[in-house]
Amino acid sequence: MNPFLATVRRDVLLAMRRKSEVLTAVFFFVIVTSLFPLGIGPEPVLLKKIAPGILWVAALLATLLGLPRLFAADHGDGTLEQMVLSPSPLGLLVAGKILAHWLLCGLPLVLLAPVLGLQFDLDASALGVLTLALLLGTPLLSLIGAIGAALTLGVRGGGVLLALLVLPLYIPALIFGAGAVEAHIAGLDVGGHLSLLAAMLVLAAFFAPWATTAGLRIALE
Amino acid sequence: MLNVSGLACSRGERRLFADVGFSLSPGEWLHVQGENGSGKTSLMRLLVGLSPADAGSILWRDEPTPSAEFRRDLIYLGHHAAVKEDLTPLENLRLAAALDGIALDERAALAALIRLGLRGREELPVRVLSAGQKRRVLLARLLTRPAILWVLDEAFNALDVAAVKLLGDLIAEHLANRGMAVLTSHQPLPVPGGKTLTL
Amino acid sequence: MGDHGGIEDCIRVSQSIVQWFRFASPQSFYPLAGRMVPWFWAAAAIFGIAGLWMSFFVAPTDAQQGEGYRIIFVHVPASWMSMFIYLVMAFWAGLGLALNTRVSSMMAQALAPTGALMAALSLWTGALWGKPMWGAWWVWDARLTSELILFFLYLGFMALQAAIDDPRRADKAGAILALVGVVNIPIIYFSVKWWNTLHQGSSVNLAKSSMATTMLWGMLLMALAFWMYSIAVALMRVRAIILERERHTEWVKHAVA
Numbered sequence: 001m002n003p004f005l006a007t008v009r010r011d012v013l014l015a016m017r018r019k020s021e022v023l024t025a026v027f028f029f030v031i032v033t034s035l036f037p038l039g040i041g042p043e044p045v046l047l048k049k050i051a052p053g054i055l056w057v058a059a060l061l062a063t064l065l066g067l068p069r070l071f072a073a074d075h076g077d078g079t080l081e082q083m084v085l086s087p088s089p090l091g092l093l094v095a096g097k098i099l100a101h102w103l104l105c106g107l108p109l110v111l112l113a114p115v116l117g118l119q120f121d122l123d124a125s126a127l128g129v130l131t132l133a134l135l136l137g138t139p140l141l142s143l144i145g146a147i148g149a150a151l152t153l154g155v156r157g158g159g160v161l162l163a164l165l166v167l168p169l170y171i172p173a174l175i176f177g178a179g180a181v182e183a184h185i186a187g188l189d190v191g192g193h194l195s196l197l198a199a200m201l202v203l204a205a206f207f208a209p210w211a212t213t214a215g216l217r218i219a220l221e
Numbered sequence: 222m223l224n225v226s227g228l229a230c231s232r233g234e235r236r237l238f239a240d241v242g243f244s245l246s247p248g249e250w251l252h253v254q255g256e257n258g259s260g261k262t263s264l265m266r267l268l269v270g271l272s273p274a275d276a277g278s279i280l281w282r283d284e285p286t287p288s289a290e291f292r293r294d295l296i297y298l299g300h301h302a303a304v305k306e307d308l309t310p311l312e313n314l315r316l317a318a319a320l321d322g323i324a325l326d327e328r329a330a331l332a333a334l335i336r337l338g339l340r341g342r343e344e345l346p347v348r349v350l351s352a353g354q355k356r357r358v359l360l361a362r363l364l365t366r367p368a369i370l371w372v373l374d375e376a377f378n379a380l381d382v383a384a385v386k387l388l389g390d391l392i393a394e395h396l397a398n399r400g401m402a403v404l405t406s407h408q409p410l411p412v413p414g415g416k417t418l419t420l
Numbered sequence: 421m422g423d424h425g426g427i428e429d430c431i432r433v434s435q436s437i438v439q440w441f442r443f444a445s446p447q448s449f450y451p452l453a454g455r456m457v458p459w460f461w462a463a464a465a466i467f468g469i470a471g472l473w474m475s476f477f478v479a480p481t482d483a484q485q486g487e488g489y490r491i492i493f494v495h496v497p498a499s500w501m502s503m504f505i506y507l508v509m510a511f512w513a514g515l516g517l518a519l520n521t522r523v524s525s526m527m528a529q530a531l532a533p534t535g536a537l538m539a540a541l542s543l544w545t546g547a548l549w550g551k552p553m554w555g556a557w558w559v560w561d562a563r564l565t566s567e568l569i570l571f572f573l574y575l576g577f578m579a580l581q582a583a584i585d586d587p588r589r590a591d592k593a594g595a596i597l598a599l600v601g602v603v604n605i606p607i608i609y610f611s612v613k614w615w616n617t618l619h620q621g622s623s624v625n626l627a628k629s630s631m632a633t634t635m636l637w638g639m640l641l642m643a644l645a646f647w648m649y650s651i652a653v654a655l656m657r658v659r660a661i662i663l664e665r666e667r668h669t670e671w672v673k674h675a676v677a
Contacts, residue, residue, distance in 0.1 A: 168608070172611035
């Protein structure tokens with residue numbers, strides 16, 4: 001089996017043995033989006049207006065929740081050392097881990113978002129745009145987050161630090177992701193937003209595994 | 222094959238060792254000795270390329286390490302268990318091989334586990350095994366991963382008498398097949414011959 | 421003969437490279453930085469006095485904004501410096517990562533607090549300017565928002581370096597973060613701008629309001645003063661970092677004694 005797919009399979013298999021970790025992020029996403037109407041009030045017009053932003057910010061935070069564990073478990077039990085010394089290129093294994101993180105943490109959010117969007121009275125086409133934007137945006141969040149996870153690996157207060165490092169870098173994804181849905185609701189074309197999200201995804205797919213690999217090597221020294 | 226010269230390492234401000242050098246040819250092994258904190262593990266980590274040396278060179282087949290070729294020829298087992306607690310020994314072994322890009326069928330993996338005395342444990346999660354048994358799961362990789370240079374850091378820890386003898390036999394077989402090994406330990410090792418390096 | 425000349429050239433080039441790397445060692449950079457500091461302080465003082473005089477007494481009162489606009493003589497140079505320092509910091513950090521020269525990594529570490537100070541100053545003066553201008557301390561103007569994010573990036577860089585005990589590891593991790601930040605800053609700036617135009621936020625356009633030449637001069641002089649101040653402070657800080665990191669060496673014991 002190809003080392004990249006083997007890594008994806010391994011991480012998915014591990015997550016399936018310990019489902020609670022995956023479910024925590026999903027529940028977090030559901031709870032956070034449900035808290036906003038309680039805090040703001042049930043007025044449908046206002047809720048519909050702020051729905052894209054809320055769903056996106058909640059997705060951002062839910063992704064962040066699983067990030068500290070991305071490399072920490074492998075670091076703790078020594079399997080990360082074995083990956084670094086493996087004959088397979090480390091970048092490939094890291095890319096596999098990032099894809100697994102998205103499958104376990106990003107994809108459930110994408111699938112759940114249309115259901116949660118109903119809470120905010122979004123119509124069917126807006127839900128479609130939201131799902132599409134999240135489908136392009138959540139892998140981007142996993143890729144950028146992996147860099148932060150590698151840099152804060154084994155560092156004091158790593159979780160909070162990770163949020164400080166990664167959240168500012170998430171801003172473009174948030175702007176274009178939430179912006180796509182808002183533009184659609186306002187009756188504008190969303191092609192530009194989605195193309196830019198896709199462009200950022202391609203850029204991150206090229207650079208993030210490289211930066212993450214460099215970060216991991218430094219963390220293991 | 223392996224030529225190490227002038228290696229130096231410090232932790233923070235403290236110089237652990239300097240000017241360490243040795244060379245190994247096929248069939249030879251090196252016993253790295255030293256007290257706790259003398260830098261045995263640090264030397265192993267420099268050797269395999271996990272951390273950079275302050276000075277010195279490590280040549281493998283006359284090429285500077287770490288190279289792709291070196292990583293293909295190397296197996297390093299450190300202090301960590303390096304096995305996944307939620308997976309079974311069989312899954313651990315096969316997935317580790319797949320990550321290294323090596324095809325390992327179930328029969329070969331089972332044979333390795335049986336040789337390490339884990340018959341009947343291959344389908345249990347590693348979590349329920351004892352420390353010594355976990356160690357044996359890791360050691361099974363020595364059989365499934367073809368490598369020329371074995372770098373084993375305190376590999377004899379947590380092993381019972383039978384397992385110590387078994388590991389000694391495995392290393393002896395490996396050396397007889399023109400393999401090489403670098404071992405650390407503060408106790409005498411059940412492997413004949415060998416060079417010694419005291420830190 | 422030709423060969424001979426070639427060899428001599430080679431030796432000369434390698435000697436000049438060695439010369440460069442001599443300054444890259446903390447031991448030789450420490451006294452060099454010490455000699456440069458007073459000059460940059462002096463330059464900062466001269467430009468600062470000239471700039472303040474220009475901006476308070478020479479530049480005319482703005483027709484629309486009255487005297488309150490004068491805060492731009494601090495606000496704009498601080499914003500420029502905050503962005504410029506991030507680039508310089510990333511450059512030194514990247515150089516330290518690529519060539520393993522310790523002084524360049526220390527330089528990056530020394531620049532970060534000054535950059536963060538400039539970003540904070542820009543935000544603070546922006547708020548002070550905003551209150552009379554728009555009647556609110558904070559508006560989500562594209563430039564102010566970008567500045568806020570830049571401030572977060574500085575904080576992240578400093579927090580990461582502070583959290584890692586081993587200075588070499590801190591240098592390398594910080595360098596990667598700074599490089600990732602440099603790639604992202606244009607993307608962030610562009611996306612914030614897009615977001616701002618989409619939401620029709622209020623944006624101040626200085627270029628359009630006819631700026632008097634004296635105003636521009638005042639701003640340039642103040643920018644130079646900030647620049648010189650940044651260099652002076654960074655050099656002082658890098659000297660402190662060198663002493664701290666090299667405290668176990670003989671030359672530091674001599675230098676401090």
